Amino acid sequence: MFETIAIAPPDAILGLTDAFQQDTNPEKINLSVGVYKDANGQTPVLRAVKEAEQKILETQTSKSYLGIDGLPGYCDQVAKMLFADQIDRKRLAILQTPGGTGAVRIAGEFVGSQFAGSKVWISNPTWANHPAIFHSAGVATEQYRYLNGDRTGLDFDALLEDLSSGPVPGDAVLLHACCHNPTGVDPTADQWRQIAELLKAQKLLPIVDFAYQGFGQGLQEDAEGLRILVETCPEILVCSSFSKNFGLYSERVGALTLVAQEPAAASAALSQLKRLVRTNYSNPPRHGATIVATILQDPQLTETWETELTEMRNRIAGMRTRFVQQMKTAGVNRDFQFLLQQNGMFSFSGLNPMQVDELRSKHSVYIVGSGRINVAGMTEHNLPRLATAIAAVL
Template sequence: MFYSLTPAPPDPILGLTEAFKKDPNPNKINLGVGVYKDAQGRTPVLASVKRAEERLLAAEQTKNYLPIEGDPAFGDATQALLFGKDHGVVRDRRAVTVQAPGGTGALRVAADFIASTLEAKTVWLSDPTWPNHPNVFQAAKLKTATYPYFDKPTNGVDFDGMMAALHQIPVGDVVVLHGCCHNPTGVDLTPAQWEVVAEELARRNLLPLVDFAYQGFADGLQEDARGLHILARHCPDLLIASSYSKNFGLYNERVGALTLVAGSPAAAETALSHIKRVVRANYSNPPAHGAAIVATVLNDGELKRLWEDEVRQMRDRINTMRHLFVETLQEKGVTQDFSFIARQRGMFSFSGLTPEQVKALRERYSIYAVSSGRISVAGMTEENMDYLCSAIAAVLNSPS
């Protein structure tokens, strides 16, 4: 039985990390995996998180199971972060939230809910999108297709192509949208474009599923939720898969949430009963520790202010690296225009490097990036920037 199996292909992103770890070059740089790094190249534990953990450890009295939907305080805090406590969907109890093992877990719960309960035929993904998106939905036996999103000549959104595709999607299908910091391109919709998209989704009765993994990493915690609020104003039904891996640095705690917005409180509660059935058949109930950290921070004024400042510092460092990268490439004599990278947002950018150039960077300089040319700006530091840009300049100037 098992002896007849052949090895599965490695994950294109996590496989890069394994190769990176084995590389003996002291100057090696990992621009593949989406993990925040500070100026010293470390993934820190936030001070707000450590303080919350100290409180939790001192107060902990049980290791009992959480409810199927998770910690209620975590669910309330998640809705307040997404919409604000006074938003209509929260005030009118049209939103329900289940805790999930990371943003990926939230997406999988959404996929199983769609597959088992709704009549959607296809889940539509942006072209390009996070490489794991198709895997998650196809594992739930859902069909996936793509709509145009990235325009290579302008390094912006192919909005005309996107809208033409949305206009042709069959009624009732699911459209996955990136709330901010589009992965892998770093190119986001403007508020005006969100309005047009939301109107089209509502007009055609398409279900938006927002992958919201980077709240706070583009322009600010509230600013990054503008697209979400626009969708909620136009679309009676909405799914949001959110993650606390990046903005809380809780990567290995696997803390995420699936929030469902419906047209009425009764419809939301009915949908929740189906989501709970999906969760029960999958992991039964979620882990407690990471969600307790999030709830403790978001429900305490002092800790929340500290956390908001830490998110701002992470966002500012990433944006600083974007500008420094563009400037250093120019100093190295690179004539190819990389200025668009400074305009993009979040941890990722489409660099414009070809698969051959990415391979050369890896083989000659131990610089690891995804073959598509997607780079994680968070992997750049002031210390490695000169080496990185010198290597890119050398590869770009090499004969093809």
């Protein structure tokens, strides 16, 4: 039977990593995959993580299965990270998931199994994997406009128009809490309030992808949009990840948090979420969640982690500024100042697919076909060459 199987197309982003690894150019630059890199181009293990792992090594007594919903102490810390003391914990159903991707998948299956016919509305553009995940979960998707005509900022009027006229009551709307992937363009607090009021009036379910808390403006600042939604919308799904802000990419540490109007509804929803997990991956891995819980339950480790997170955030912001300056130095006849208004690891460069292809084929510079650049992949060493390459394709 296997001889009839066709080869699947490569992943739009991870496929670039394969091409990058095969490139023999010693000066090649990879700005495609969304991982943080330090000034030396390495993805480090955080000091707080190493200290927590040492503590775990000395005290852990079992490698037995976790419950279907994961490590209780971890789930409690997720609630604090997202909402502080804003919401009654009894209104929350929280699952530890294999990364933020696992949270999105379970959210899609939950919507599909509980609200037949509901669609998920996603921004255009969005993370390339979003529509594929929902389609695999059996949920149809539609798009709402997000960027303005020159693709440098938010077209808020178009966003409101599409969400006012397209979805029907019971549909879901996928939103990025901060550091929008792939654009880095986020709504303001006032715009978040208008979005929240619209969702409530239209009886739409917010699904919030929160993969980059702390990489935009700060831990609390990045949660502002989510907390505005919670003040207005009675029910929410939140898909969060600790891959970026704890550097735990390979440990796959995420969470799906459901906000219900009443504790009874949260309990019922958790039972359905656990049923979905049981027939998928059964229960989540322990180690990564234990690291996060250990750090957040220890004031000294928390302080160390927050210091490191601030260092990462500041490095990204610094490279964004240096890139804009470097493009001026290269004499490029295009104003890149708009990049300074974007948040997080990613920036939408404005490069078209032909220019992206030329960067890869002629200069060994790898970015996503949409023009998304991973700013965290820039270093003082590769920045001049990157600017020269972009100047050449422009």
